[in-house]
Amino acid sequence: QVQLRESGGGSVQAGGSLRLSCVDSGDTFSDYNIGWFRQQSGKDREFVAAVGQSGTVREYEESVRGRCTALRNNVANTAYLYLNNLKPEDTAVYYCAAEPGLLLTTDKTAYDYWGQGTQVTVSS
Numbered sequence: 001q002v003q004l005r006e007s008g009g010g011s012v013q014a015g016g017s018l019r020l021s022c023v024d025s026g027d028t029f030s031d032y033n034i035g036w037f038r039q040q041s042g043k044d045r046e047f048v049a050a051v052g053q054s055g056t057v058r059e060y061e062e063s064v065r066g067r068c069t070a071l072r073n074n075v076a077n078t079a080y081l082y083l084n085n086l087k088p089e090d091t092a093v094y095y096c097a098a099e100p101g102l103l104l105t106t107d108k109t110a111y112d113y114w115g116q117g118t119q120v121t122v123s124s
Contacts, residue, residue, distance in 0.1 A: 001026045001028075002024055002026045002028060002029070002032060002098045002112070002113040003024060003025045003026050003113070004022055004023070004024055004096050004097070004098060004113055004114065004115035005022070005023050005025070005115050005116065006020060006021065006022050006094065006095065006096050006115040006116065006117060006118040007020070007021050007023075007118055008020040008021045008118060009093075009094060009118030009119045009120045009121075010119075010120070010121070011121040011122075011123065012086055012120075012121070012122055012123070013122070013123050013124075014086060014087055014088060014122055014123065014124050015085055015086065016086050016122070017082070017083060017084045017085070017086065018082075018083045018086065018120060019080055019081070019082050019083075020036070020080065020081040020082075020083065020094055020096075020118060020120075021078055021079070021080055022034060022036075022078065022079040022080070022081075022096030022115060023076075023077060023078050024077040024078070024098070025077070026077075027077075029074060029077040029098075030053055030054075030074040031053065031100060032053065032098035032099060032100050032113075033050055033051070033052050033053055033098070033099045033100070033101060033104055033105075034050065034051050034070070034072060034079040034096055034097070034098055034099075035047065035048075035049070035050040035096070035097045035098075035099060035104075035105075035106075035108070035111055036048040036049045036050065036070060036079075036081045036094060036095070036096055036097075037094070037095045037096075037097060037108055037111075038090075038092035038093065038094045038095070038120075039092055039093050039095070039117075040091065040092040041092075045095065045108055046061070046108075047061050047106040047107075047108065048060070048061050048064055048068065048081070048094070049061065049064065049068055049070040049081060050070065050104045050105070050106065051070040051071065051072050051079060051104075052104055054074075055071065055072045055073075055074070057104060058070050058104075059104045059106065061106070063089075064083075064090075067083065067084050067085045067086075068081065068082065068083055068084070069081070069082040069084075070082075079096055081094070081096075083120070086120075086122045087122060088122045088123065088124045089122075090120060090122050091120060091121050091122050092119075092120060093117040093118065093119050093120075094117060094118055094119075094120055095114055095115055095116075095117045095118075096114075096115045097111035097112075097113060097114045097115070098111060098112060098113040099111040099112060100112065
């Protein structure tokens with residue numbers, strides 16, 4: 001069973017950085033790809049980044065590529081999302097999610113397990 005919990009959100013000024021963490025309290029973390037999604041107020045949840053089971057394969061949404069790094073530590077059952085040069089339009093609730101497929105996917109419907117989300121607020 002996968003149980004995810006995010007942390008690390010907060011309020012920063014534009015240009016600032018945050019590190020989001022996603023901890024799995026289960027014992028099968030390395031069997032899952034980890035995706036990061038965000039949901040802005042009044043909008044659908046959208047893909048941000050994903051990291052494969054071994055950590056070597058990653059994918060990013062175009063608007064965050066170059067400003068965002070998705071990593072994972074399978075020994076610690078933790079995934080990380082580093083957000084740099086944050087912009088006001090990055091303001092959203094950020095979620096991590098787990099998906100057992102062999103290939104990374106940006107499709108949120110493919111992800112079986114979700115955390116509760118962590119708020120990121122970027123002021124100009």
